[in-house]
Amino acid sequence: xxxxxxxxxxLITATGQRVTLRCSPRSGDLSVYWYQQxxxxxxxxxxxxxxxxxxxxxxxxxxxxxxxxxxLHSELNLSSLELGDSALYFCASSGGEGRRKETQYFGPGTRxxxx
Amino acid sequence: DQQVKQNSPSLSxxxxxxxxxxxxxxxxxFDYFLWYKKYPAEGPTFLISISSIKDKNEDGxxxxxxxxxxxxxxxxxxxxxxxxxxxxxxxxxEGPNQFYFGTGTSLTVIP
Numbered sequence: 297x298x299x300x301x302x303x304x305x306x307l308i309t310a311t312g313q314r315v316t317l318r319c320s321p322r323s324g325d326l327s328v329y330w331y332q333q334x335x336x337x338x339x340x341x342x343x344x345x346x347x348x349x350x351x352x353x354x355x356x357x358x359x360x361x362x363x364x365x366x367x368l369h370s371e372l373n374l375s376s377l378e379l380g381d382s383a384l385y386f387c388a389s390s391g392g393e394g395r396r397k398e399t400q401y402f403g404p405g406t407r408x409x410x411x
Numbered sequence: 412d413q414q415v416k417q418n419s420p421s422l423s424x425x426x427x428x429x430x431x432x433x434x435x436x437x438x439x440x441f442d443y444f445l446w447y448k449k450y451p452a453e454g455p456t457f458l459i460s461i462s463s464i465k466d467k468n469e470d471g472x473x474x475x476x477x478x479x480x481x482x483x484x485x486x487x488x489x490x491x492x493x494x495x496x497x498x499x500x501x502x503x504x505e506g507p508n509q510f511y512f513g514t515g516t517s518l519t520v521i522p
Contacts, residue, residue: 298454329510338415338500338512339455352509386454399445400510402454 299323300403302387308409314375317406321368321389327351328370329400330362333384345370377410384408414438415503417513425521430488432516434501437482441503441511446475446486449498449515458499459486491520 299322309315321328330342341354345364356362359377364370374381384407388400416435424430432446442463447455461468461475461484468475474487484503488495501513 298456300454302454331512338413338417338514339502339510340512341510354509388454399457399460402447402456404452404454 298401298403300387300389300401302385302403302406304406305404306407306409308411309377310411311377311379313377313410314373315377315408317372317374317385317387317408319370319372319387319389319403321370321387322391322401325389325391325401326368327390328364328368329388329390330356330370330372331386331388333386333405334380335383339386342372374408379410382408382410412437413514414441415501415511415513417499417501417516419516420514421517421519423519423521424491426493427490430486430491430495430518430520432486432488432499432501432518434484434486434513435482436484436503436511438503438505438511439482440505443504444475444477444484445502445504446473447500447502447512449500455500488518491518493520493522496520 301320303318326347328345331339333339342356344352362372384405386405387403390398390400445460446458448458449455476485498515500515
């Protein structure tokens with residue numbers, strides 16, 4: 297158990313809909329990272345938050361947004377969903393600010409299926 | 412464009428033998444590499460890492476080798492155990508903390 301929790305574990309929805317994925321980092325960790333893993337793809341970095349502030353963006357679509365709240369949990373919002381958004385979404389946390397190399401601890405992921 | 416590649420989707424090895432998982436990368440700016448292990452229904456867990464200033468790092472049964480000139484990374488598991496059966500992801504870091512992951516290799520260790 298990494299200490300990172302993600303809810304829900306599974307999500308089935310329809311095209312055009314909007315969903316929210318939630319992540320709680322390990323106790324004491326200030327950084328939260330979001331990744332997308334599509335079929336036969338590696339984990340693609342989406343976005344990094346540190347202590348409530350956005351720090352880095354990867355290949356995140358404009359239809360996607362995220363935020364980190366004062367209690368340090370984070371939410372990833374996916375809107376106008378398309379079939380191609382079906383994927384595993386992982387959240388990871390680390391203790392630092394992300395300015396130096398550090399191990400990231402991953403949650404179990406949320407499997408999203410868009411029908 | 413996949414900057415970190417794991418060209419073998421799967422590998423089967425007999426228990427007790429050596430498992431060798433390979434990873435290639437294209438970005439010469441990568442200066443830190445990691446291997447993660449993933450069981451079904453769980454997130455990836457950190458296994459071992461290596462800095463680009465080294466060519467080998469060992470941790471128990473796990474050894475990572477780095478060949479910078481070839482832009483090639485490998486993970487050796489000796490001896491392989493059935494509990495090692497999992498998907499292994501290679502990852503590389505550019506800058507402070509920008510992670511790039513490979514597509515994974517599914518290892519099956521046969522008892």
